[in-house]
């Protein structure tokens with residue numbers, strides 16, 4: 001993503017994971033034109049029995065094409081994963097249903113950014129009724145977000161000038177750094193919707209509504225605001241804060 005640091009990149013395997021998550025699918029195998037990088041091997045290890053995921057890849061040189069068919073456990077020896085961080089076995093892992101039991105504070109507790117400026121009067125351009133739908137979707141995503149390590153789930157709804165909404169949720173990794181912000185996962189959904197089409201991806205982003213936990217250990221507001229300003233400088237960002245009961249349930 002132009003103008004942003006390399007660690008803002010979404011890797012292909014992460015992209016595929018987000019699409020599977022949004023489709024409510026599990027993952028049993030991956031096929032790619034090259035072997036997954038170390039970052040992605042670690043990210044895939046967030047799945048339950050992740051070591052059993054089959055990884056198909058192709059190595060092409062000027063003489064030959066070589067196919068590789070491996071298990072993730074072969075590619076990630078002596079792996080480190082969720083259960084190494086004292087996760088209870090019954091706690092839902094990535095791609096498993098969960099509910100973070102988030103309740104919103106009143107809409108008095110919001111932060112609004114427009115054009116890289118924090119609006120001190122917390123006013124926003126979108127009408128209250130226009131905010132309601134993305135806010136509901138952002139809360140839904142925050143409740144389904146995968147944040148077992150920080151207990152700081154976040155969800156986001158990205159609105160376009162064509163009145164479409166793309167949603168995303170935070171996804172954490174036991175190795176912390178491969179984690180994805182809710183804006184990353186919403187951008188992946190937005191890109192997927194334009195697959196194969198001539199699409200000006202970022203300029204049609206008109207607004208973003210994010211739900212995160214007030215004064216949480218991990219917060220996304222600063223990162224999301226910086227990224228959004230770089231991608232869509234005129235977009236408005238509304239952050240609404242919630243609280244969580246601190247328990248996680250695997251069933252909705």
Ligand SMILES: [Zn+2]
Nearest residue numbers: 011037039040
């Ligand atoms: Zn990668």
